[in-house]
Amino acid sequence: VTSxxxxxxxxxxxxxxxxxxxxxxxxxxxxxxxxxxNLVVSSYCKGKKLDAAVAVYEKMVATNxxxxxxxxxxxxxxxxCKVKRLEQALIFLGKMVSKGFHxxxxxxxxxxxxxxxxxxxxEARKFLEEMANRNLTPNVVTYTVLIDGLCxxxxxxxxxxxxxxxxxxxxxxxVTYNSLISGLCKAERAxxxxxxxxxMVYSGCIPDIFTYTTLxxxxxxxxxxxxxxxxxxxxxxxGFRPDVVTxxxLIDGLCxxxxxxxxxxxxxxxxxxxxxxxxxVTYNSLISGFCRMGKMDxxxxxxxxxxxxxxxPDVVTxxxxxxxxxxxxxxxxxYDLLNQMTRKGLTPDVVTFTSLMDGLCRENRLSxxxxxxxxxxRKSCTPTVYTYxxxxxxxxRANQLExxxxxxxxxxxxxxx
RNA sequence: GUCUGACUGAUGGCCA
Numbered sequence: 001v002t003s004x005x006x007x008x009x010x011x012x013x014x015x016x017x018x019x020x021x022x023x024x025x026x027x028x029x030x031x032x033x034x035x036x037x038n039l040v041v042s043s044y045c046k047g048k049k050l051d052a053a054v055a056v057y058e059k060m061v062a063t064n065x066x067x068x069x070x071x072x073x074x075x076x077x078x079x080x081c082k083v084k085r086l087e088q089a090l091i092f093l094g095k096m097v098s099k100g101f102h103x104x105x106x107x108x109x110x111x112x113x114x115x116x117x118x119x120x121x122x123e124a125r126k127f128l129e130e131m132a133n134r135n136l137t138p139n140v141v142t143y144t145v146l147i148d149g150l151c152x153x154x155x156x157x158x159x160x161x162x163x164x165x166x167x168x169x170x171x172x173x174x175v176t177y178n179s180l181i182s183g184l185c186k187a188e189r190a191x192x193x194x195x196x197x198x199x200m201v202y203s204g205c206i207p208d209i210f211t212y213t214t215l216x217x218x219x220x221x222x223x224x225x226x227x228x229x230x231x232x233x234x235x236x237x238x239g240f241r242p243d244v245v246t247x248x249x250l251i252d253g254l255c256x257x258x259x260x261x262x263x264x265x266x267x268x269x270x271x272x273x274x275x276x277x278x279x280x281v282t283y284n285s286l287i288s289g290f291c292r293m294g295k296m297d298x299x300x301x302x303x304x305x306x307x308x309x310x311x312x313p314d315v316v317t318x319x320x321x322x323x324x325x326x327x328x329x330x331x332x333x334x335y336d337l338l339n340q341m342t343r344k345g346l347t348p349d350v351v352t353f354t355s356l357m358d359g360l361c362r363e364n365r366l367s368x369x370x371x372x373x374x375x376x377x378r379k380s381c382t383p384t385v386y387t388y389x390x391x392x393x394x395x396x397r398a399n400q401l402e403x404x405x406x407x408x409x410x411x412x413x414x415x416x417x
Numbered sequence: 418g419u420c421u422g423a424c425u426g427a428u429g430g431c432c433a
Contacts, residue, residue, distance in 0.1 A: 005418060035419035042420050071420045078421055109422040116423095141423050148424055178425040185425095213426035220427095248427045255428095284428040291429090320429045354430045361431090389431040396432090417432095 001033065008036055012043040021056060025065070034066040041072055045079025053079055054088075070101045077107050081114035089114060102134065109142045116149025124149055140166070144176040151183025159183055160192075174205040181211060185218025190227065193218055201238075209235070213246045220253025225262075228253050244276040248285055255289025263289060271309070280311045284320060291324030296333075299324055315341065319352040326359025334359055350376065354387045361394025366403075369394060373411070388412045 004027065011020035017040060024036045037060055044053035053076060060066055073096035080089035089111060096103055103111075108131050115124040124146055131138055143166035150159035159180060163172065177200040184193035193215055200207055212235040219228035228250055236242065247270040254263040263286060267278060283306050290299035299321055306313055318341040325334040334356060338348060353376050360369040369391055376383055388411070395404035408416070 002418090009418085033419090038419040040419095045420085069419090073420090075420045081422085104421080106421045111422095113423065139422095143423095145423050151424095173423085175424040179423080180425095182425050208425080210425045215426090217426060243426090245427050250427095252427060279427095281428045286428095288429065314428095316429045318429090323430065326430095349429095351430045356430090358431065384430085386431050391431090393431055 004033075004036060008039060012039055015043075015047060017043045017047060017049070017052070021052075025056075025059060034069060034072075037066055038069070038071045038075065042075040042079075045075050045082070048079070048083050050076075050079050050083050050085060050088075068099075070096075073099075073101055074103070074107050077103070078110045081110040084114065084117065086111075086114045086118060105131070105136055105139055105142060108136060108138075109145055112142060113145045113149075116145060116152070119149075119153050121146075121149055121153050121155065137169070138166075140170045140173055140176065143170065144173065144179060147176060148179035148183075151179050151186075154187070156180075156183045156187045156189065172203075172205070174200065174207065174211075177205055177207070178211055178214075181218075182214050185214055185221065188218070188222045190215060190218035190222050190224065194227070194231070209240050209243060209246060212240060212242075213249055216246060216253070217249045220249060220256065223257055225250070225253045225257050225259060241275055242270075244270075244279050244282060247276065247278070248282045251282060252285035252288075255285055255292070258289075258293060260286075260289050260293065260295075277309050278311060280306070280314050280317065283311055283313075284316050287317060287324075288320045291320055291327075294324070294328060296321075296324055296328065296330070313341075313344075313346075315346050315349055315352060318346060319348070319355055322352065323355040323358075326355055326362070329359070329363060331359050331363060348381075350381050350384055350387060353381065354384070354390055357387065358390045358394075361390060361397065364398055366391070366394050366398060366400070370407075383414075385414050385417050388414065388416075 004023065008020045008023055021040050024040060037056060041053045041056050057068055057072060057076060060068055073092055077089045077092045080092065093103060093111060108127055112124045112127050128138060128146060143162060147159045147162050150162065163180060177196055181193045181196050197207060197215060212231060215231050216228045219231065232242065232250055247266065251263045251266055254266065267286065270276060270278060283302055287299045287302050303313055303317065303321060318337050322334040322337050341348065353372055357369040357372050373383060391407060392404050395407060
């Protein structure tokens with residue numbers, strides 16, 4: 001037996017699990033030990049080879065070599081959860097219980113997590129209750145998993161309520177705070193998120209630059225760049241290093257409020273600080289800001305200056321600029337950029353084409369716009385509902401309601417929104 | 418002598 005362990009364990013560690021499996025299944029009966037089988041099953045699970053893991057389990061059952069135990073079921077259920085084979089995991093959970101084994105907090109948490117990922121929040125909550133019925137105490141991770149699921153499902157209020165509930169039993173971790181802060185920011189409730197951040201720091205949990213950037217983006221989304229700037233100064237004062245994403249978020253927020261001068265100033269400050277260099281996204285935000293203001297000269301100037309800091313324009317850069325020109329009815333300039341980007345080896349995508357189509361529609365060139373739709377399909381660039389809406393809006397604007405109706409019935413191959 | 422669970426950041430398109 002000892003020699004089997006000496007072989008099987010290293011084989012599993014070296015991810016040569018198939019060889020390990022051969023060893024244990026073809027050995028003489030007395031070596032068919034359960035821990036060896038469990039080792040193989042769990043190794044397959046870790047390698048996300050769940051079919052193989054389940055096959056070993058089934059062989060165990062079929063050949064009666066040894067019978068699955070707590071560890072076998074735990075490994076399989078958690079492995080299945082990880083690869084999102086939730087239904088199968090639930091079946092094994094049922095089997096496990098019916099065989100008299102008691103899934104532990106970890107297993108329940110893994111199942112709840114998988115349910116949350118599938119947005120099956122009601123069932124997730126039911127499992128929390130089931131834990132209580134089985135005298136299992138949910139811990140921080142269990143609560144955090146559910147809180148995170150609720151946040152991602154847009155049910156932030158329930159998440160906040162669950163936070164209060166969990167506080168009576170355990171202490172939130174940085175992960176808990178991060179989930180909630182992100183959820184509140186997505187729900188445009190950045191000031192509540194900020195309160196949580198302060199509480200997080202006060203209670204000794206350490207946020208990271210991601211946490212701060214989430215908050216900055218949250219304030220920007222709510223058009224509160226000033227609050228975002230305050231968070232920025234605070235993170236610097238607390239010794240965190242803003243990176244290019246942090247700067248870019250702020251720059252984008254300022255641009256979206258039309259505060260272009262401040263955005264440019266911050267851009268300069270970023271370079272001067274020496275801690276990071278702007279990238280394509282940083283430029284794209286600035287360019288988008290200038291385009292929105294109709295300042296196409298400045299926008300084009302930025303395009304030309306990207307190379308100075310080692311950035312290259314991408315499809316977003318060009319689309320932003322083209323859209324800017326389209327909105328000013330400068331279709332020739334937009335087409336020039338289309339050619340330029342193609343020459344650079346960049347491929348226009350569905351957004352690029354939709355922008356162009358919108359420009360054409362605004363100039364009453366509806367048949368040209370519809371023509372692009374055909375081009376897109378030929379290039380297997382799939383139109384989205386925005387693309388169709390653009391055309392529909394064009395028809396409506398031109399008072400061609402009957403055409404719009406016909407287009408919707410005959411051309412739209414996605415559900416309207 | 419075998420198993421174990423969680424989170425967070427940026428840019429472009431339609432209408433309103």
